[in-house]
Amino acid sequence: MKNYSIYFISFFFLFFYMLMNxxxxxxxxxxxxxxxxxxxxxxxxxxxxxxxxxFDWMSFLFMMFVSxxxxxxxxxxxSYMSSEKNFVRFxxxxxxxxxxxMMLIISPNLISILLGWDGLGLVSYCLVIYYQNVxxxxxxxxxxxxxxxxxxxxxxxxxxxxxxxxxxxxxYMNFMKNDYSMNFIxxxxxxxxxxxxxxxxxxxxxxxxxxxxxPVSALVHSSTLVTAGVYLLIRFNILLNGTIFFKILLLISSxxxxxxxxxxxYEYDLKKIIALSTLSQLGLMMSILSMGFYDLAFFHLxxxxxxxxxxxxxxxxxxxxxxxxxxxxxxxxxxxxIPLTSLFLNISNLxxxxxxxxxxxxxxxxxxxxxxxxxxxxxxxxxxxISTGLTMFYTIRLLFYLMINxxxxxxxxxxxxxxxxxxxxxxxxxFMSLISGSFLSWMIFLKPYMIYLSLNMKFMVMYSIFLGxxxxxxVSLMNINxxxxxxxxxxxxxxxxxxxxMPNLSTYGLNYIFLNYGNKMLKNIDFGWSxxxxxxxxxxxxxxxxxxxxxxxxxxxxxxxxxxxxxLYMLFLMFLLN
Numbered sequence: 070m071k072n073y074s075i076y077f078i079s080f081f082f083l084f085f086y087m088l089m090n091x092x093x094x095x096x097x098x099x100x101x102x103x104x105x106x107x108x109x110x111x112x113x114x115x116x117x118x119x120x121x122x123x124f125d126w127m128s129f130l131f132m133m134f135v136s137x138x139x140x141x142x143x144x145x146x147x148s149y150m151s152s153e154k155n156f157v158r159f160x161x162x163x164x165x166x167x168x169x170x171m172m173l174i175i176s177p178n179l180i181s182i183l184l185g186w187d188g189l190g191l192v193s194y195c196l197v198i199y200y201q202n203v204x205x206x207x208x209x210x211x212x213x214x215x216x217x218x219x220x221x222x223x224x225x226x227x228x229x230x231x232x233x234x235x236x237x238x239x240x241y242m243n244f245m246k247n248d249y250s251m252n253f254i255x256x257x258x259x260x261x262x263x264x265x266x267x268x269x270x271x272x273x274x275x276x277x278x279x280x281x282x283x284p285v286s287a288l289v290h291s292s293t294l295v296t297a298g299v300y301l302l303i304r305f306n307i308l309l310n311g312t313i314f315f316k317i318l319l320l321i322s323s324x325x326x327x328x329x330x331x332x333x334x335y336e337y338d339l340k341k342i343i344a345l346s347t348l349s350q351l352g353l354m355m356s357i358l359s360m361g362f363y364d365l366a367f368f369h370l371x372x373x374x375x376x377x378x379x380x381x382x383x384x385x386x387x388x389x390x391x392x393x394x395x396x397x398x399x400x401x402x403x404x405x406x407i408p409l410t411s412l413f414l415n416i417s418n419l420x421x422x423x424x425x426x427x428x429x430x431x432x433x434x435x436x437x438x439x440x441x442x443x444x445x446x447x448x449x450x451x452x453x454x455i456s457t458g459l460t461m462f463y464t465i466r467l468l469f470y471l472m473i474n475x476x477x478x479x480x481x482x483x484x485x486x487x488x489x490x491x492x493x494x495x496x497x498x499x500f501m502s503l504i505s506g507s508f509l510s511w512m513i514f515l516k517p518y519m520i521y522l523s524l525n526m527k528f529m530v531m532y533s534i535f536l537g538x539x540x541x542x543x544v545s546l547m548n549i550n551x552x553x554x555x556x557x558x559x560x561x562x563x564x565x566x567x568x569x570x571m572p573n574l575s576t577y578g579l580n581y582i583f584l585n586y587g588n589k590m591l592k593n594i595d596f597g598w599s600x601x602x603x604x605x606x607x608x609x610x611x612x613x614x615x616x617x618x619x620x621x622x623x624x625x626x627x628x629x630x631x632x633x634x635x636x637l638y639m640l641f642l643m644f645l646l647n
Contacts, residue, residue, distance in 0.1 A: 330459030465541025
């Protein structure tokens with residue numbers, strides 16, 4: 070019998086921490102309070118290194134969602150990781166991951182943000198390579214190297230902020246806005262957020278990170294790692310509003326949304342389809358944030374966290390019962406065998422599509438209508454609505470492959486809906502997926518958004534949803550004879566399937582070139598001639614001399630006699646030569 074004590078402690082602690090955050094959130098938002106704590110660590114000339122903590126309604130609400138999802142994930146893991154030998158290590162890694170995210174949420178200071186930011190990157194690497202095989206190792210390296218780029222940008226912005234005497238960016242928001250030298254920090258923060266939230270051209274690590282165990286995927290891709298970049302930009306929104314970087318970010322994030330939507334329709338790996346849908350939603354959050362609506366981005370971030378964690382958990386149950394098969398072409402008709410899990414999966418999927426009165430509808434519909442009301446060009450407008458249609462497209466395709474088509478794996482017939490630990494944990498998230506949209510819209514927005522649009526503009530969302538639904542249905546009907554159509558467009562299919570060749574660009578282009586260059590530098594400079602003539606060479610000379618001196622200091626008469634004879638012999642030779 071395993072020792073589950075750490076599991077129970079962590080689950081109950083996170084659950085009570087969630088309740089505490091909820092009450093604090095209510096208190097702070099009702100009284101319009103902000104609590105700012107500072108603890109001075111080092112004072113160096115005019116620069117002071119302080120540990121700062123910022124508590125406001127936003128940080129309490131986000132911590133509440135993170136602690137709720139992580140407590141449910143840990144409860145779920147008891148069943149999912151039941152055959153794992155190192156269960157305690159897994160729970161400790163998850164707790165470290167959650168702690169790093171909490172550190173990031175409450176930090177108004179770039180130094181303490183770096184601690185949480187780097188902690189997320191390091192622990193995510195440990196979790197992605199948790200199943201120790203070559204595929205996991207490669208995915209972990211890609212994840213870690215892509216995130217290191219963002220860490221370097223944060224470090225550069227920290228060094229640049231030395232000019233201001235403090236790293237508390239909260240103090241400098243309004244001042245920085247009018248200071249042209251601060252454009253450098255703006256650029257660094259935007260790049261750092263793009264790497265963490267996997268925007269183009271850093272998108273390839275997000276589907277690769279699916280090598281991690283499914284409970285980790287549920288945590289990482291809902292409320293922690295990938296949302297860190299969005300959250301950082303929400304905190305920096307005053308500084309970044311109206312700058313050229315936000316216009317560039319708007320285009321990049323809209324293209325990310327489109328690219329992820331198209332790629333999800335060509336993917337057959339269940340977890341990767343859900344990961345690409347996460348990428349699409351991250352593009353949506355980033356793009357509405359670039360327009361200046363940071364409250365809408367935060368609203369969608371929270372509602373998305375609930376149904377996406379539920380979606381991953383349902384996928385985990387299905388993969389578990391399919392004996393670790395993730396290919397959706399083997400699945401089908403599972404609603405006949407596991408109706409409760411299928412119900413959870415359907416509700417979370419429909420919430421993702423923005424079906425009215427589920428949680429995703431409240432944020433997605435509001436975002437699309439605010440975008441329609443904004444003064445945006447036709448390209449952004451089309452990218453938004455095409456991406457919304459594509460969300461419906463891959464969701465309906467997934468539902469047909471999983472629920473309605475025939476079951477294609479009759480050799481493994483082990484489907485049962487009686488894993489009560491998994492079902493209870495998913496039930497909590499199902500409840501939140503149903504109510505969190507309306508609950509948050511009442512709590513966050515003190516004044517309702519009143520949006521006046523023409524009838525056709527109002528119905529554009531419905532048009533794109535129905536068109537996506539129709540196309541998803543048509544694609545799911547494709548049988549073996551339909552693949553001739555795909556073969557005619559083989560190159561185009563490969564281009565869309567491989568996320569516009571981004572994994573190749575990241576792996577062989579950026580990472581491989583830089584790592585190879587670093588290896589050559591190491592061999593030719595660090596281990597080359599400079600090593601012999603500097604550090605290593607000097608240490609060898611000193612070492613050899615010290616050995617000789619040690620022999621002399623042994624006070625042995627034979628050594629003194631030998632050296633005396635050698636000295637006399639040298640004198641004799643010199644005498645002869647003269």
